[in-house]
Amino acid sequence: MIDTPGKGAVISGLGISQIGRRTGISHLDNTLAASREAIADAGLTPADIDGITTMGDTPIAEAAQALGIEPSYRGGGISSGGLISPVMSAALAVCEGRARHVLIYRTIQMMGGDMISNAGHAPAAPEDSGFVDLAKSMGGIDEVIAANSFSAVNWLAMHCRRHMHLYGTTKEQLGWLAINSRRNAGLNPKAVYRDPMTMADYLAARMVSTPLGLFDCDVPVDGSIAVVVSAPEYAADCPKPAVRVEAVGTSPGDGGWFRRPDYPKMASADAGAELWRRTDLKPTDLDIAELYDGFTYLTLVWLEALGVCGAGEAGPFIEGAKRIALDGELPLNTYGGQLSAGRMHGYWVLHEACVQLRGEAGERQVAGSPEVAAVAVGGGPIAGCLLLTR
C-alpha cells in the first residue's frame, strides 16, 4: 500500500438546494441553502467552520461573508483529482490539522459547456457536459478545436466508438445506463426527470455526436450541493453516522484527449488504480457505486477503471440493468445520475453515496446497510475518485 492522503477524514454534513432547470434562483441563494443545511446536518454552526473550498459559481469570499464564516483554510493541496479535488484537498487539510471543519460547495448555474457558447457566439448546447473550463487550460486543446471538434461530447464519442470497435460494446448497453438512472430518479423527489424511459425512447432520441444521442447526455440544472469534511476525531461527536474517506484516486491526465497509449482508457484508469493501491479493500467489497455520467459512456468507463469489470467487460455487465439496479449486485447511480437527476458536476454522486451509507435514502435506499461506496468523477484527461466507508 502507498500513502493514503485524507484517509480517515469524516464527511460529517450534507446539504442540497432546490435543483431545477432555469429556476431563477441566484447562485448565492442556492449556495447558502446547501451550505447552511450541510453545516447544521454536521451538528455545527458557521462559527465552527474554519475552512471553505469550492469549484463553483459563488466566490468563496462572497459565500463566507454571507454565512458569517472567517475561513483560515481556502482550499489547495490536491489538484489532480479533477472536479472533486476540493473534497480531496479538504480531507488532506483536516487530517493534517490545517483545518477542523471544511465546508465544500459546488454551485451550478445552467450552462452549455462547449467552447463556442462560452465565447458568446451561439446558444448553449444543453447536451454538453462541462469539462471545457478545465480543458481550456490544458495543452493540446488547440488541435482539438482546429478539428471543428468543440465539445466533450465529440471527444468522448470517439472514445466510445473505439471501445465499441475493440470490445463489441453496443448502443443498447449504453441505453441500459440511461434507463437505470431514470428508474432511480423516479424514487428521488429532487431529480429533474422522473418519468420512466424505455429502450425505444432511448434509441429514438436524436443523435448529438455518433454514437451518443440526447439521452446519453446529462441534463443541465441550477443548484448547489455542499458537504462538510471534518477531522477524523469528529466521528465520535458527529450527529449522523460518520462516513469516512478510505482512499482517494487521482490522475496527472497525461495524453490529453486522444494520445494516451492505452486509449480508449482515460485518466480514470490511473485514478482507479491509485485508489486501490491505497486500501486493503477490493472492488468486490463495493456495496454501491456512484459513478459520473456527464455521458452514459463515462459510467461504463468508470466501471472498468475501478476494476468492477475487466477491460471491455462493462457493456455485458450493465446489459439489462439487473446487476446495477437498486436490488442488484452493485446498485449504480442510485439517485438518478446526472442523466436524469441533474448535472451537479460530480457532487451529487458524492452526496448520494453518503446518503446511502447513512441509510437516509428513503424509497431508494439500498437494502442491507451498504458500508462501502465508490464515488468517481470525470472523463477524458480529468479524473478523481473516492472510496467511502461507514
Next chain:
Amino acid sequence: MTQPAIQPATERMLPTLTDLNRPYWTGGADGQLHVQYCDACSNWMLPPVATCPGCGGVPQFRPVSGRGTVFTYTTNHQPFHPKIPPPNLIAVVTLAEQDDLRVMTNLINCAEDDISVGDDVVVRFENHGEVYYPVFEPAEAGK
C-alpha cells in the same frame, strides 16, 4: 440510404501560430504533412515540442507519407458554431509512420457509413491563409 459525402470546411478556429508549431500548420503548402522526428531516438512526435522528451535533443520537422488509418471517429450533429453547420465528421487518424502517431482531424469526401475503424486514409489540405490544415479522405477516393 446513402449519406451525403462531407465536404471540406470553409471555417476553422485555427491555432495561434508560434515559432514552434508553424512548420506543422503551414508546412502543407508543399503538399506534404510535416512532423517532428528525433534521429537519436528514431521517434516521430506530436504535437510539436521544443526538445525531445526521450533525449533532450532538438527534433526536426520532416515530411511524412500522408498515409494513415482511421483510429476512431464521430459524426457531430450539434450546431456548436454558427459558421460550421453539422454534420461534420471528426476523426483521430494514426499516421502510417508510427503506431502511436495520432492527429485529430476531419474526414472529407465520405460519410460515416462509408468508413470503419482501420480504414486507409490519405491527407489533403485545406488552405486558410498561411495555414494548410490537414484533413483526410478515404485512400481509394484518390485513386
